[in-house]
Amino acid sequence: MTIRVYLLDDHEIVRRGLRELLESAGDMVVVGESGLAITAVRQILALRPDVAIFDARLPDGSGIDACREARSADPTIKALVLTSFDDEQALATAILAGASGFLLKDIKGNGLIEAIRRVAAGENLLDPASSGRLLQRWQVGEATERADHRLRLLTPQERRVLDLIAAGRTNRQIGAALALAEKTVKNYVTSVLGKLGMTSRTQAAVYAATRSGHDGPG
Numbered sequence: 001m002t003i004r005v006y007l008l009d010d011h012e013i014v015r016r017g018l019r020e021l022l023e024s025a026g027d028m029v030v031v032g033e034s035g036l037a038i039t040a041v042r043q044i045l046a047l048r049p050d051v052a053i054f055d056a057r058l059p060d061g062s063g064i065d066a067c068r069e070a071r072s073a074d075p076t077i078k079a080l081v082l083t084s085f086d087d088e089q090a091l092a093t094a095i096l097a098g099a100s101g102f103l104l105k106d107i108k109g110n111g112l113i114e115a116i117r118r119v120a121a122g123e124n125l126l127d128p129a130s131s132g133r134l135l136q137r138w139q140v141g142e143a144t145e146r147a148d149h150r151l152r153l154l155t156p157q158e159r160r161v162l163d164l165i166a167a168g169r170t171n172r173q174i175g176a177a178l179a180l181a182e183k184t185v186k187n188y189v190t191s192v193l194g195k196l197g198m199t200s201r202t203q204a205a206v207y208a209a210t211r212s213g214h215d216g217p218g
Contacts, residue, residue: 003120006049007033008040008066010058014105018053018112025113030137035059037066044070044077053100056083056090064090065202068097072168078119082112082153093202094126098168101125150207153195160186166208167203 005028007015015033022028032047034040037058044052052070055062065078080101081094094102100119103112115125154162157178165172171185178185189201198204
């Protein structure tokens with residue numbers, strides 16, 4: 001069975017090298033590639049690869065956010081995050097985004113090929129016990145300083161939007177749930193992030209999860 005792979009990396013030479021490596025394995029084909037998150041999500045949902053490989057840091061945002069958005073729309077797509085940075089926060093957000101593996105770019109070629117095969121077969125390369133401990137430690141750290149009063153800055157509607165972000169919903173899905181236009185949801189998301197002092201919806205999702213049950217809508 002041929003494993004269909006999608007590549008998201010902002011360096012063309014890296015994508016070319018990965019394509020040559022994977023297609024030399026004999027059981028893989030690269031069905032698409034992009035250097036931008038916004039293009040990748042659209043293409044991934046159209047191409048429906050077996051495994052999508054996401055570079056964590058991109059010129060137009062986070063590959064991990066692109067992973068979350070793609071998997072939110074189609075959970076059957078398996079995901080691997082490939083990064084140059086051994087970063088606990090990035091690992092925690094990758095777990096929340098539904099990635100099945102978090103690999104450093106210094107991985108050997110055979111190691112990457114084997115990881116893709118395992119993920120395509122349904123394996124999760126992130127050990128559940130250690131991942132859970134890491135996520136809990138990072139969540140606690142994120143939720144300590146200024147935790148409660150930031151929530152009180154949000155309107156009830158912004159709190160509802162935040163809760164849906166935490167549930168992994170896309171802007172379109174949030175709009176459907178709250179009977180709002182997608183552009184209006186985007187404005188709400190921008191406002192929520194600004195009031196929370198955050199730069200990505202993944203940060204907001206983790207923050208909301210840590211505060212669940214501790215503070216009501218403000």
